Each structure stands twice: as structure tokens, then as C-alpha cells.
Amino acid sequence: RLRPVAPQDVRVTDDFWAPRLRRNRDVTIPAQHAQCETTGALRNFARAAGSVGGDFSGRYYSDSDVYKWIEAASWSLATDPSAELGDRLDAVIKLVAGAQDTDGYLNTYFSVDREGERWTDLVVRHEMYCIGHLVAAAVAHVRATGETALLDVALRACTHIAERFAPGEVPGTCGHPGLEMALVELYRTTGDERWLTLATWQLDSRGAGVLDGSEYLIDHEPVRNQSRVTGHAVRALYLYAGMADVVLETGDAELRAALERLWADLSGGKTAVTGGVGARWDGEAFGDAYELPDRAYNETCAAIAHIFLAWRLLLLTGEPQYRDVVETALHNGVLPGLSQSGTEFFYQNPLADAGRHRREPWFSCACCPPNIARLLASLPGYLYTTSDEGLWVQLYIGNQADLRLADGTTVRVELTTGLPWRGAVGLTVSPAAPTEFTLFLPVPGWAGDDVTVTVNGSAVPVTAGSRQVALRRTWSAGDTVELTFGTEVRALVAHPRVAATHHRVALARGPLVYCVEQADHDAPVAAIRLRGTEEWAAEHQPDLLGGVTTLTTAGTAVAVDDGPLYRPYSAVADEAQVSVTAVPYYAWANREPGEMRVFIPLASR
Amino acid sequence: RLRPVAPQDVRVTDDFWAPRLRRNRDVTIPAQHAQCETTGALRNFARAAGSVGGDFSGRYYSDSDVYKWIEAASWSLATDPSAELGDRLDAVIKLVAGAQDTDGYLNTYFSVDREGERWTDLVVRHEMYCIGHLVAAAVAHVRATGETALLDVALRACTHIAERFAPGEVPGTCGHPGLEMALVELYRTTGDERWLTLATWQLDSRGAGVLDGSEYLIDHEPVRNQSRVTGHAVRALYLYAGMADVVLETGDAELRAALERLWADLSGGKTAVTGGVGARWDGEAFGDAYELPDRAYNETCAAIAHIFLAWRLLLLTGEPQYRDVVETALHNGVLPGLSQSGTEFFYQNPLADAGRHRREPWFSCACCPPNIARLLASLPGYLYTTSDEGLWVQLYIGNQADLRLADGTTVRVELTTGLPWRGAVGLTVSPAAPTEFTLFLPVPGWAGDDVTVTVNGSAVPVTAGSRQVALRRTWSAGDTVELTFGTEVRALVAHPRVAATHHRVALARGPLVYCVEQADHDAPVAAIRLRGTEEWAAEHQPDLLGGVTTLTTAGTAVAVDDGPLYRPYSAVADEAQVSVTAVPYYAWANREPGEMRVFIPLASR
Known part of the structure; x- marks a missing residue:
């Protein structure tokens, strides 16, 4: 069992996140107070x-x-x-x-x-x-x-x-x-x-009819018996997070087993590539397994609830898969919910759009905006955990922290990183006095086996497939750890059961999922085709969308003719060479309205 | 301008339709009276x-x-x-x-x-x-x-x-x-x-704020200015059908131009391959152009409204494209809404399902069941039209009709056909006295150029690409016309802008759209892959689903592994040979619950 740390013990200094937390403090929180007045x-x-x-x-x-x-x-x-x-x-x-x-x-x-x-x-x-x-x-x-x-x-x-x-x-x-x-x-x-x-x-x-036995309200059976993630997505995940909290404190084995089944259902077939969850617009609800359409609802609050649940399961198990979900949902499920200005919000986060979905300052059901604000304000509390064995880094976000280990030792940690753009992380670990403990460092799923670790300049071997490096030693003030993670562009496909994104790829690099927007293309976004195996050029553009690394490659564009809506398979349209540019999904819809897609079709031939 | 004929002038004798109309009369209509009592x-x-x-x-x-x-x-x-x-x-x-x-x-x-x-x-x-x-x-x-x-x-x-x-x-x-x-x-x-x-x-x-200017209620602008099909699907199409009725009687050019723009939008990007319309479950509404997902709402009433609109545009223009829509929507948009028993109904008609969507005897909002009943009861009125030039066959459904032409001539027509299974149609035309008029015979879109026509045994040439054959002659009692239409299985793809069905094919044969159901397969339906170019064997199975022609071919099934939901593109699953059987979409969900798909993925490699 891991223990969280207090947000006030961690000062975020990160190039990517610190400005966002400042904006949350200086712009978003005051604006939301004003909304509560209005x-x-x-x-x-x-x-x-x-x-x-x-x-x-x-x-x-x-x-x-x-x-x-x-x-x-x-x-x-x-x-x-x-x-x-x-x-x-x-x-x-x-x-x-x-x-x-x-x-x-x-x-x-x-x-x-x-x-x-x-x-x-x-x-x-x-x-x-x-x-x-x-x-x-x-x-x-x-x-x-x-x-x-x-x-x-x-x-x-x-x-x-x-x-x-x-x-x-x-x-x-x-x-x-x-x-x-x-x-x-x-x-x-x-x-x-x-x-x-x-x-x-x-x-x-629950399961006794208090809520009319409604499956939509997750009252259809006792929570201890449940195996299938269903109903209103935010409600379901808040409920499961509450179950996890009870398990954390009581060790209730039955509830824990139910959580394991529910998580398998959620992560196995009901999670968008962005970490967004709740595919259906009707009822803001989970769909069937593998029902993962472009026009997903993916409510911002549901991504936050997803983080709540994954974080609690991380505390319960220490398994790095859960921190991966926190990282993915934070960058790609929650962050898109917020405009660059910090004052406009998405309620829904679809994976494709024709150009009409835009962020708004508030909603008549205003759950999402203050949910984003409270998550960002508490973000420093998600960077580390501790346990009896030592200290666990969970999110690689630049910070200075003063942490207390289980035995009372205080440790100052400084972490610097080029993430989410560059896969380099440096830590300086300074216990108040030399102390033996384990420093747990996750190897993010997105890095695969492309990872190096050094301690005070000496390489540490990393087992292939390992999702975590555990460095047990006596740490002294000023000890350094350097990590590098591969940030090759990943062209991801969904499980073969997923029909909606068949023969299409989503692009990801480091912790970020990308999308293509009309603003970067002359050809209609809908016409763009890839091969899935192309090389991508990553280039950091400090003046674009608040500073983003774009991905560019040579793709093709099919002819988007005026022909009939349905036609024989043999009639494949001609293709022209086009340059394709992808931007981080979190930054979409901050320019002129236009088509956007996360999953890009592969050429048919 | 064409004129409809009275339903009572047409006696349906069709092998396919006559039993359905009898069931409507003997089972469905009495059952619905009982529902109105209950x-x-x-x-x-x-x-x-x-x-x-x-x-x-x-x-x-x-x-x-x-x-x-x-x-x-x-x-x-x-x-x-x-x-x-x-x-x-x-x-x-x-x-x-x-x-x-x-x-x-x-x-x-x-x-x-x-x-x-x-x-x-x-x-x-x-x-x-x-x-x-x-x-x-x-x-x-x-x-x-x-x-x-x-x-x-x-x-x-x-x-x-x-x-x-x-x-x-x-x-x-x-x-x-x-x-x-x-x-x-x-x-x-x-x-x-x-x-x-x-x-x-x-x-x-409309467009003056009576309905709060709501786009959902199609009050956002005057109907004369509209170009984009939007809002609640049934409401929108009932409205446009009303516009078409007014144009039929007044010739209002402005309304007619609006209808042409709206039809182009509807048929160009907002119609399912089944003729179903209204993609969104939220609001029972039209989606954006090319938003044509598997989990489409496609309300049965909306398919009926689609027929109402297409029929009126057919009357207005005589263009065969509209009778094609009536035929498609009738067979594949409306008919699935009815169970084999005639007493259970679909409200929504999605193009894929995990096995939980089943027909029900009635609904708290019971619009669809009696809408099906009234359409079927009036179906004899959709088989013919007349005009000053003569007689138009619109739907090839077996019947005996006594019709009156514009000049008052009465004509008895007998039509026999093997449709929807066999593309053979025979007509006997018997005017009360020998009379010169044109017999207009549509060449259904699904037949392409695979069509033959004979009059009294002599071949009539058919122009390639022609969608209608106009036989002008002096008709005498007992004159016969024989037509054959090709019923090759068509593997259809959607317009390249449609992402949801990318690299997937829908199967159609004659007027029918097909689907694959779990009941016919050992491999999960989700695992089935096609090449798009395979040969299909059509076999009539009189004891299956009330008598249907099934389509069978050799396809493949990918491994549906327990691996992660998202994985690198290179990791394509292995494929095994499987026999694939498709049944008419109208007949789905009449056996044990299981997965169903209309659009079948093509192999990735």
C-alpha cells in the first residue's frame, strides 16, 4: 500500500505544468468564483x-x-x-x-x-x-x-x-x-x-432497490457482485473510486475483487486512447465493450473520475499500469477540457469533430470547469507516493519537493524534465542524512524498452519489459539519477474487436496523444491517409498553441468526390501526396474552427 | 408530376410481401388496438x-x-x-x-x-x-x-x-x-x-421564433433558406415532406429549391446504407455530414419519414433515384423494425450491436409500431404512379392492379416477381381496349447495367447507365413484359469522408442489405475479416428466418487476444480461415442474442 504526499510539500517548477498551474490560480479560479456569483x-x-x-x-x-x-x-x-x-x-x-x-x-x-x-x-x-x-x-x-x-x-x-x-x-x-x-x-x-x-x-x-434497481445508476446488483462497467460514466467511476478508498482502509477482499473485475472491463474495452471514458452521448454513459467511436462523449469529469480511480488502485497495488492511466488521462483526457486562456471548457471530448464543438465559459450543468480547477490545484499531490520501502516517483513533472519517508527521514527531491516533449528526466535526491531506501521510478508504458537509467553517472541495467526501476541504496545529499525515455512517434491501433477505428491509427509521442486539425492542412482532414509505418519529424514550435512539438510526415489525400455515398468496393479514389501535420490533442480547437481527427485512416490499398 | 394510385386498386400477391401484409392485418393491427386499450x-x-x-x-x-x-x-x-x-x-x-x-x-x-x-x-x-x-x-x-x-x-x-x-x-x-x-x-x-x-x-x-429559433426543432431559419438537414430526424423529414406536398400543389419554386438543397445534404452524407436516417441517439437527431457510425439511431419512424419525403420528390420529379430510396428504406430501414411475429418492434435500428438490442411489444413513446402498421397497410399505394404519359411501375412487388390512366383508360396489370431474392419480373398489361401509352419501368440502382427487357418476347435495348426504361407503344390485352435484373452480391464502401466505416464493406444483394450475426458463426463476429473481392454463394433457405437467401463465402477471423486495448500498428493479429454467412439485415435479432454487424472489416494486410 502506497501513501500519497501532501500537495504543499511539492512545488511544481515544470516548464509545461508550472505555467498551467499558475494560470489555474491566477485566471481560472478567480473566473470560476465570478461564475458562481453570476x-x-x-x-x-x-x-x-x-x-x-x-x-x-x-x-x-x-x-x-x-x-x-x-x-x-x-x-x-x-x-x-x-x-x-x-x-x-x-x-x-x-x-x-x-x-x-x-x-x-x-x-x-x-x-x-x-x-x-x-x-x-x-x-x-x-x-x-x-x-x-x-x-x-x-x-x-x-x-x-x-x-x-x-x-x-x-x-x-x-x-x-x-x-x-x-x-x-x-x-x-x-x-x-x-x-x-x-x-x-x-x-x-x-x-x-x-x-x-x-x-x-x-x-x-446498492443493489437493494434504493435507486429503483437502475443499471444506469449502478444499482442493478450489489457492488460486490459487479463485473461490468455500465451506466453514467462519472457516477460509475466516482462509485468505484469510493470502493477503492474503502478497500484501502479496510482491505475488504470482496470489494477488491469486484474492483479488479471492473477495472479489467474498463481498461480492456471501454477506455478511449486519450484516457477519456464514457463513449455515449445519450446518458453520458459507458457503451458496450469495444464501443469506442470517434464521436465519443468522454466527459471531462469522467476523465477526472478515471484518474481518481486509477490513483486509488495505484495506492492499493503499486502497479505502474495505474500511473500510466493517470498520466494519459491527465494529458489527453483532462487537459483538452481547458482552453489556452484558462477560461473556457469542454464538457465532451470527442475524438473527431466537424468543427462545431468549441469550448464554453460555463455550462448550465457546470460540473466540469471546477472539477478541472480542483484537479489542477491538487496536482502536486499526484507526483509522488511513499511506502515502507521508500519513495516512488509517479508523474515525471518538474518539481522541488520536501518529503517524509515512512521512517521519518526527510528527503528533498529536485526533478527536472523536458517532458512531455523530450524524454529526459533528472533527479537530485537529498535526504537530511544518508539513508537506505528504495527509489521507485516508473518506466512509462509509452517508452517501451527504450529507457536508460544512471545513478551518479553510472548506468543501471533495466530489464526488458520492466515497467519500473527500483533503486535501493543508501542515498546521500546530492545523489543524482538521470533517465531517458524514447519518444518515438507511435502509430497506435485499437484491439481488433474495435470496429469504429478499424484500419486507422492514432498518433502518440511520449505521454501525448496527437490529432490532425484542418488549420494545418489544405486538403480536407477527412481525405488524409497514412500507411502506418511512415517516419515522423518532431519539431518544437514555441509560438504555436502555447508551444507544442508538432509531428510531420508525407501522407496522401484521397479524392473526396461528389459521387454517391455508397459505392462498390473496387472504386477506390486516387491519392495525392500531402504533408500531414499532427498537434497534441490537448491543444485542439484553439484556432479557427475546422475538422479534427485523432484516428487517421490508413490507405486502403 | 406523377400521380399516386389508390391502395384499393392494387392487390398485393407477392410471395415476400403478401404474407407480411396479411400478418399486418391479422396480427399487428389487432395487437396494436389491444395496446391502445392497455x-x-x-x-x-x-x-x-x-x-x-x-x-x-x-x-x-x-x-x-x-x-x-x-x-x-x-x-x-x-x-x-x-x-x-x-x-x-x-x-x-x-x-x-x-x-x-x-x-x-x-x-x-x-x-x-x-x-x-x-x-x-x-x-x-x-x-x-x-x-x-x-x-x-x-x-x-x-x-x-x-x-x-x-x-x-x-x-x-x-x-x-x-x-x-x-x-x-x-x-x-x-x-x-x-x-x-x-x-x-x-x-x-x-x-x-x-x-x-x-x-x-x-x-x-418557421424561422420567426415561434419555436424559440431552435435548430433542433428546425426553427433556426425560414424553411425557404434552409440547406442543411439538422435537428430531430423525424421532425425534420416530416417537415420537408410537408414542403414537398405544398410544392406538388403550388409549384412554389423557392420551396422546391430548398428541398433540392436539403435532399442533396441528406442523400450525400446523412443516410445510412440501409436507408435509415438520424445517426445520433442523443436527441434522435441528424449528425454532421458523413457522421454515419455503427451505433446509429436510425429510428424506424425516421426511415418511414424518409420514404414519405422520397415518395413526394418522386411524384414531383419522376426521377428514379427517389424510388430507389423508397425501396431501400422500405426493405432495410423499416422492415427490420418489425419482428417475425409481427408483434414486436425496434425503435432504433443500429448497424451493429453487441447482442442487447431486442424488439419490444410497445414503448412509452409508441410512435414506431403504428407507424409501421400504417405504412404496410398503405403499401399497395406505393407500387405504381400514373402521369399524362402513361403508367409507371415504382416498386417491383407482385400484384394485380386495376388502374386508370390520365385519359380514363383502365388497365389491368399483373406483376409477378422473385424479388427480393431473384431479379426476375414479369408483367401482363391489359388495357380495356388497345391504347397507346408509355409504360415506365425503373432499373433499380442495385442492378447497375445488368438488365434485360423483352416485350412480348422481343428484346428491347437498354441504354447503359439508364435508370429507367420507357416503353411507348399501343398496348393490348395480354401484352407481356419480362425483365431481369442482376443480383450479384455487392460489397459496398462508404464515401471516403466517412471515417466510421473506413476499410469495411456492407453487403447487399438486390434491394436487400445484409448483415452477419453471431448465430451463424463460431468465431466472434467482431473477428471476421473480408477481402472485399470474394465470391459469394447465394442460397435460398426456406426454413431460416421465414425464408431468406443467405450469402456465404470464405473469409478470415483475426485473433481476438487479451492484449492491450491499444497497440502499435505493426502488431497485426494472425488470421484463420472461416466460413462467413450473411443474412438480410431486416431479419436480424430474430434468433438468440448475439453480436451483429452490417459493415464488415476488410483485412488490414
């Missing part, structure tokens, strides 16, 4: 407190926008202290606290004129879900600041739920999971086993 | 009349289920007189008439407790749509029986609408089109120009 989500709390009148604004889950903003702001404060943000945060928390009922209940929708509707519809209304975000925000706030004002609110709300849906007595769970994860965090923060018990009870309340 | 749709009329109490059952458009049943029953009565069905029909019509308000208003949802909500929401509620189906039913009933009881109800309802949304004064149109077509039929039936004016007014009320 939409009335903040005002709803004043209304519930009785200090203003008028109607409720938004939806029955609008409170969660505010809670996610608090969480994002708290993690930001943890790594970048700011009196201004601290004051703003305190004001919002005061507003939230003021809206809580004396019995602990808190949801501003079910206040004033809708008090009678509380807990009348667990299926549709998101009361527990919202409290989940309250708890997550409260935990972040207390960890960032040591202040317990919001934690007290969260504890009262959870006490209310624990009494209303008492473990062992009254089955209770929510149409939208989320509280399960949060309750385990509350247990970790407070040490009060009540919350772990309540989380487990919420999980085991 | 769901309370019939009872709603009694409730509105005040003869029973209780709550309204179903949705605000449930009346349309009953109207569609009346239409189906009426057309059935037209071709197959039945005292029992006539009595049942009279009883239902009496029920409908009793529910009408004195001011002509009729919708049982907006009755009793909801009278105050009438005409308050043109966007969502389907008040005009329901009246459209009432009118269509009334027209069918009067044409079948000569009785005007229901026509009187329809006229009062339309008068109410014409007063409430007076042409030139109050813009009025419905979120769900349908009334437009019906009003033109009412004009044709009554000769009263008021209904043509009202139909045109409803069309021209």
Missing part, C-alpha cells in the same frame, strides 16, 4: 440563510459548483499562499456555514420553499452528492490551512446523514455517487471510524 | 368526453397512437374489407368524435384538468402534431370507406387551428411537424384551398 450559486447560500430573498438559481446540485471552487481554492492556497484568496475563501465558507440547518442538513435547493422535499428522491436529486463535495472541500481546506470552520459544517452534515440513513438500519445511497470517497477522506482526516462505516454502508446499500 | 390511449378519449373519470394515461401525444391505428385499420379495410374491423373502427371513431370540444379543439391530454394549458406551449407539446395524425387518419378513412364521420372531426379541428393561428395573422407551427403533410392531403380530399394556405402558413411560420 449564476447565483453563491447567492443561493445567502438565500438559504435567510439574508436575501428571491428564487433559487440553477439546479438542485448547484451547491457543488461552490464546493468544488472551495476545494480548488484550498489546494491553491496550500501551494501558493495568498491573503486575498484566503479572505475570499473565508467569506465563501462563512456563507456556506450560514446556510446549514440546525439539524445539520445542507442543500440550498431544498431550503426556504422546498424544505418539505428533503430526502424524498434519492434517485434523481443529488443531496448526498453535494455533501460529498462539501466534505471534499472541507478536507482540502483543513489540510491547506489547518482551519476547521468548513470541516465543522461537513461533520454536522455527515452526522445528519449518518442518523437519517443509519448504517445497518436504513439503506441510503445517492443517484450520483461521490459521498463515498469523501467519507473515507473524512475518516482519514478525523480518525473517526464512523465515516468509514457510513461509506461502506452507502456502497452496500 | 395503455389507456383509447380510454383517454372517453375521459375527455366525460364518460369515464380517472387520470390521463400516457403522454401529451398519446392520441396520435390511436390516430395512427385508425389510419392503419382504414388502409387495411380499403384493400381487405372486414365487417369486424369496420365495426371496431367505427367504435374508435365514435370515441374520438365524442372527445372533441364544441370549438373544435381536440387533444385528450389538454382536457378535463388541463384545458387551461391549451396552446400555451407550441415548442414542447404536440397539439398540432396530433391533429396532423387525426387528419391523416380521417383522409385514409374517407378514402377507404367513403364515410365522413372522422373527416368531419378533422375539419372541425383544422378550422379551430386555422382560426387560432390564422394565415397571415398569427404565426403558428408545432415543435413536431406532421400537420403540414396532412393539411395538403385534406386539401386534396376536400378541394378546399384553405388547407393548402394553412399548410404553407405553417411552413412559413
Whole structure:
């Protein structure tokens, strides 16, 4: 079992990520506070407190926008202290606290004129879900600041739920999971086993008809029996992440076995090449196995939920496959959700588009924008883990960290890297005193066997196929490790069962998935054909799309004629030579609208 | 301009179709009457009349289920007189008439407790749509029986609408089109120009914000300006069919030009190989051009609407391309919507499935089942048209018909055919007296240039590429025409812009599109690969799926390994020889559940 590190112990200095985290702090988080003001989500709390009148604004889950903003702001404060943000945060928390009922209940929708509707519809209304975000925000706030004002609110709300849906007595769970994860965090923060018990009870309340037995709401069978990832993607993955949290704390073997089956189903046939998940637009849902179309829904929140689940399974097992998923989903499933400006967002992340899908400043269901903000603000917490054996690097993102090992040793680590563009990583490891421990370094799946490792300049052999290098030695201040990873362009095909991308390749290099956009081509993107075996030229273009490495090759373009929509197979169109340029998928739709494709057809002949 | 013939003038004797029409009459129509009783749709009329109490059952458009049943029953009565069905029909019509308000208003949802909500929401509620189906039913009933009881109800309802949304004064149109077509039929039936004016007014009320300017509801611009097929597929095609009806009666050049642009968009990039339309499950809507995925929505009603539109454009232009669409959509877009039993239905008709999509006896939104029933009951009316020049065969379906030409000559036609299995057609043409006229015989697109024609045993030359043979001569009783059409198996690919079916072929033979089902294979359907150029053996199997011609060839099956979901292009799986069997797509999902595919991948190497 691995342990996470606190975000505030890690200062991101990375050329790629540090500007993004700054933008999150300086632009996105303030803009989202403004959105919560504009939409009335903040005002709803004043209304519930009785200090203003008028109607409720938004939806029955609008409170969660505010809670996610608090969480994002708290993690930001943890790594970048700011009196201004601290004051703003305190004001919002005061507003939230003021809206809580004396019995602990808190949801501003079910206040004033809708008090009678509380807990009348667990299926549709998101009361527990919202409290989940309250708890997550409260935990972040207390960890960032040591202040317990919001934690007290969260504890009262959870006490209310624990009494209303008492473990062992009254089955209770929510149409939208989320509280399960949060309750385990509350247990970790407070040490009060009540919350772990309540989380487990919420999980085991499923499959008994509380949610009408709906498969869409993952209530069709007890979670312990489940094997097939189904239903609303974000709900399903929040639920599984909550299961993983319970397993982390209890070791529950039955839940763990269910998680292994569910992960096999998810990773084996229901994950986009970008780490996006949830193929169907109808219902924002998982499709059948191998149903991986170009027009995938791939909700930004689902990619975040995918990270939540993979991270917990990483903590549980230490297996590098899970950090690969975190890395892929972060770069290619979440990052596309954010515009270069930091103020516009994708809800859906399809793998192809005709040019009409564009990022927007906010949504009537605004789950994704603050979800991105809170993930980015907490990103420093995803770079390392520790264990009894030593220190594990998980994401190769440049940083300076002051970490504490299991035995209490403090270690300063400096990590520099050219990723995601260049496969070079340098570490300086400086324990407070010379100490023997293992430094675990993942070999990303994308590097294959093209990897070198040196310690203080001496090469370390790496076993072919190995996905992790474990360097056990007595480390002394200033010890250095250098790694190189191959960044050859990979032309990827999907499993032969996947029909939608048959005879097409997706391009990837390092941790990034690429796409072709109309802005880089004269020929229609739809006409571009590859051979799959071509050589690609990678060139860094600092002035393009905030600085990206483009990939270029000689491909072909078929004639896109005006002929009939269906024609005999023999009639293959002529092909012309064209230059093909691919850009990182995360950067798409930041130029003029036009066609985009991740999977590029291979020539038919 | 072509003219349709009355269904009752044509007796279908076809080996393929006659049993289906009998099943429609003997099984489907009675079963749907029972459904209208079970769901309370019939009872709603009694409730509105005040003869029973209780709550309204179903949705605000449930009346349309009953109207569609009346239409189906009426057309059935037209071709197959039945005292029992006539009595049942009279009883239902009496029920409908009793529910009408004195001011002509009729919708049982907006009755009793909801009278105050009438005409308050043109966007969502389907008040005009329901009246459209009432009118269509009334027209069918009067044409079948000569009785005007229901026509009187329809006229009062339309008068109410014409007063409430007076042409030139109050813009009025419905979120769900349908009334437009019906009003033109009412004009044709009554000769009263008021209904043509009202139909045109409803069309021209669009684009002015009556429906909030919604693109989904095709209110984003005046219909005269439209070029892009968009929004809810059934609504869009009902609307365009209404436009075509107005053009047929008025010759409106602007509307006609819009229809030509819209048809080019529809046929050029938004039609499935089956004639199904409306690719998106979210919103039952059209996708972007060339968005033609395996998991297409292809609502059965949309295929019917596609036939309505194509038929009207055929009447307008006489161009054989439109009868090809009617034929394709009928065999492959509508027929799959019906089970072999005649009592279960598909709402969606995807081009691939993992085995979970099965037909159901009814739906909470039950638009499709009675839509199939009314189309099949009226099918005899789609076999011929007439014009000033003579007689046009449109669908090669075996029948005996007594038709009247423009000059009043009556002609008995007997048509026999082995279609859809064998490409042989024989006609005996017997005018009451020897008469000179042209017999127009389409050369279906699927036959290519593999066509022969003889008249009284003498060969008639057919121009290469010709899609129609026009036989002008003096016809005498007993003259015979024999046609043969090639029924080579066609391996079809989609336009090169279509990514979803890249390097895959759909099989077709004659008018039928085929698919592969798991029931015929040991290897997973997903593993099957073709070369695109193989020879197929066609074999008629009278005991399979009600009697079908299967297609068999030697293909390959790739290894469906447990490897990663994404892998380098070079790693192509090994292939084994397998026998591949295809069955008509219309017959799928009538055996044990299993995977189905229309587009079969071609081998990668």
C-alpha cells in the first residue's frame, strides 16, 4: 500500500505544468468564483440563510459548483499562499456555514420553499452528492490551512446523514455517487471510524432497490457482485473510486475483487486512447465493450473520475499500469477540457469533430470547469507516493519537493524534465542524512524498452519489459539519477474487436496523444491517409498553441468526390501526396474552427 | 408530376410481401388496438368526453397512437374489407368524435384538468402534431370507406387551428411537424384551398421564433433558406415532406429549391446504407455530414419519414433515384423494425450491436409500431404512379392492379416477381381496349447495367447507365413484359469522408442489405475479416428466418487476444480461415442474442 504526499510539500517548477498551474490560480479560479456569483450559486447560500430573498438559481446540485471552487481554492492556497484568496475563501465558507440547518442538513435547493422535499428522491436529486463535495472541500481546506470552520459544517452534515440513513438500519445511497470517497477522506482526516462505516454502508446499500434497481445508476446488483462497467460514466467511476478508498482502509477482499473485475472491463474495452471514458452521448454513459467511436462523449469529469480511480488502485497495488492511466488521462483526457486562456471548457471530448464543438465559459450543468480547477490545484499531490520501502516517483513533472519517508527521514527531491516533449528526466535526491531506501521510478508504458537509467553517472541495467526501476541504496545529499525515455512517434491501433477505428491509427509521442486539425492542412482532414509505418519529424514550435512539438510526415489525400455515398468496393479514389501535420490533442480547437481527427485512416490499398 | 394510385386498386400477391401484409392485418393491427386499450390511449378519449373519470394515461401525444391505428385499420379495410374491423373502427371513431370540444379543439391530454394549458406551449407539446395524425387518419378513412364521420372531426379541428393561428395573422407551427403533410392531403380530399394556405402558413411560420429559433426543432431559419438537414430526424423529414406536398400543389419554386438543397445534404452524407436516417441517439437527431457510425439511431419512424419525403420528390420529379430510396428504406430501414411475429418492434435500428438490442411489444413513446402498421397497410399505394404519359411501375412487388390512366383508360396489370431474392419480373398489361401509352419501368440502382427487357418476347435495348426504361407503344390485352435484373452480391464502401466505416464493406444483394450475426458463426463476429473481392454463394433457405437467401463465402477471423486495448500498428493479429454467412439485415435479432454487424472489416494486410 502506497501513501500519497501532501500537495504543499511539492512545488511544481515544470516548464509545461508550472505555467498551467499558475494560470489555474491566477485566471481560472478567480473566473470560476465570478461564475458562481453570476449564476447565483453563491447567492443561493445567502438565500438559504435567510439574508436575501428571491428564487433559487440553477439546479438542485448547484451547491457543488461552490464546493468544488472551495476545494480548488484550498489546494491553491496550500501551494501558493495568498491573503486575498484566503479572505475570499473565508467569506465563501462563512456563507456556506450560514446556510446549514440546525439539524445539520445542507442543500440550498431544498431550503426556504422546498424544505418539505428533503430526502424524498434519492434517485434523481443529488443531496448526498453535494455533501460529498462539501466534505471534499472541507478536507482540502483543513489540510491547506489547518482551519476547521468548513470541516465543522461537513461533520454536522455527515452526522445528519449518518442518523437519517443509519448504517445497518436504513439503506441510503445517492443517484450520483461521490459521498463515498469523501467519507473515507473524512475518516482519514478525523480518525473517526464512523465515516468509514457510513461509506461502506452507502456502497452496500446498492443493489437493494434504493435507486429503483437502475443499471444506469449502478444499482442493478450489489457492488460486490459487479463485473461490468455500465451506466453514467462519472457516477460509475466516482462509485468505484469510493470502493477503492474503502478497500484501502479496510482491505475488504470482496470489494477488491469486484474492483479488479471492473477495472479489467474498463481498461480492456471501454477506455478511449486519450484516457477519456464514457463513449455515449445519450446518458453520458459507458457503451458496450469495444464501443469506442470517434464521436465519443468522454466527459471531462469522467476523465477526472478515471484518474481518481486509477490513483486509488495505484495506492492499493503499486502497479505502474495505474500511473500510466493517470498520466494519459491527465494529458489527453483532462487537459483538452481547458482552453489556452484558462477560461473556457469542454464538457465532451470527442475524438473527431466537424468543427462545431468549441469550448464554453460555463455550462448550465457546470460540473466540469471546477472539477478541472480542483484537479489542477491538487496536482502536486499526484507526483509522488511513499511506502515502507521508500519513495516512488509517479508523474515525471518538474518539481522541488520536501518529503517524509515512512521512517521519518526527510528527503528533498529536485526533478527536472523536458517532458512531455523530450524524454529526459533528472533527479537530485537529498535526504537530511544518508539513508537506505528504495527509489521507485516508473518506466512509462509509452517508452517501451527504450529507457536508460544512471545513478551518479553510472548506468543501471533495466530489464526488458520492466515497467519500473527500483533503486535501493543508501542515498546521500546530492545523489543524482538521470533517465531517458524514447519518444518515438507511435502509430497506435485499437484491439481488433474495435470496429469504429478499424484500419486507422492514432498518433502518440511520449505521454501525448496527437490529432490532425484542418488549420494545418489544405486538403480536407477527412481525405488524409497514412500507411502506418511512415517516419515522423518532431519539431518544437514555441509560438504555436502555447508551444507544442508538432509531428510531420508525407501522407496522401484521397479524392473526396461528389459521387454517391455508397459505392462498390473496387472504386477506390486516387491519392495525392500531402504533408500531414499532427498537434497534441490537448491543444485542439484553439484556432479557427475546422475538422479534427485523432484516428487517421490508413490507405486502403 | 406523377400521380399516386389508390391502395384499393392494387392487390398485393407477392410471395415476400403478401404474407407480411396479411400478418399486418391479422396480427399487428389487432395487437396494436389491444395496446391502445392497455395503455389507456383509447380510454383517454372517453375521459375527455366525460364518460369515464380517472387520470390521463400516457403522454401529451398519446392520441396520435390511436390516430395512427385508425389510419392503419382504414388502409387495411380499403384493400381487405372486414365487417369486424369496420365495426371496431367505427367504435374508435365514435370515441374520438365524442372527445372533441364544441370549438373544435381536440387533444385528450389538454382536457378535463388541463384545458387551461391549451396552446400555451407550441415548442414542447404536440397539439398540432396530433391533429396532423387525426387528419391523416380521417383522409385514409374517407378514402377507404367513403364515410365522413372522422373527416368531419378533422375539419372541425383544422378550422379551430386555422382560426387560432390564422394565415397571415398569427404565426403558428408545432415543435413536431406532421400537420403540414396532412393539411395538403385534406386539401386534396376536400378541394378546399384553405388547407393548402394553412399548410404553407405553417411552413412559413418557421424561422420567426415561434419555436424559440431552435435548430433542433428546425426553427433556426425560414424553411425557404434552409440547406442543411439538422435537428430531430423525424421532425425534420416530416417537415420537408410537408414542403414537398405544398410544392406538388403550388409549384412554389423557392420551396422546391430548398428541398433540392436539403435532399442533396441528406442523400450525400446523412443516410445510412440501409436507408435509415438520424445517426445520433442523443436527441434522435441528424449528425454532421458523413457522421454515419455503427451505433446509429436510425429510428424506424425516421426511415418511414424518409420514404414519405422520397415518395413526394418522386411524384414531383419522376426521377428514379427517389424510388430507389423508397425501396431501400422500405426493405432495410423499416422492415427490420418489425419482428417475425409481427408483434414486436425496434425503435432504433443500429448497424451493429453487441447482442442487447431486442424488439419490444410497445414503448412509452409508441410512435414506431403504428407507424409501421400504417405504412404496410398503405403499401399497395406505393407500387405504381400514373402521369399524362402513361403508367409507371415504382416498386417491383407482385400484384394485380386495376388502374386508370390520365385519359380514363383502365388497365389491368399483373406483376409477378422473385424479388427480393431473384431479379426476375414479369408483367401482363391489359388495357380495356388497345391504347397507346408509355409504360415506365425503373432499373433499380442495385442492378447497375445488368438488365434485360423483352416485350412480348422481343428484346428491347437498354441504354447503359439508364435508370429507367420507357416503353411507348399501343398496348393490348395480354401484352407481356419480362425483365431481369442482376443480383450479384455487392460489397459496398462508404464515401471516403466517412471515417466510421473506413476499410469495411456492407453487403447487399438486390434491394436487400445484409448483415452477419453471431448465430451463424463460431468465431466472434467482431473477428471476421473480408477481402472485399470474394465470391459469394447465394442460397435460398426456406426454413431460416421465414425464408431468406443467405450469402456465404470464405473469409478470415483475426485473433481476438487479451492484449492491450491499444497497440502499435505493426502488431497485426494472425488470421484463420472461416466460413462467413450473411443474412438480410431486416431479419436480424430474430434468433438468440448475439453480436451483429452490417459493415464488415476488410483485412488490414
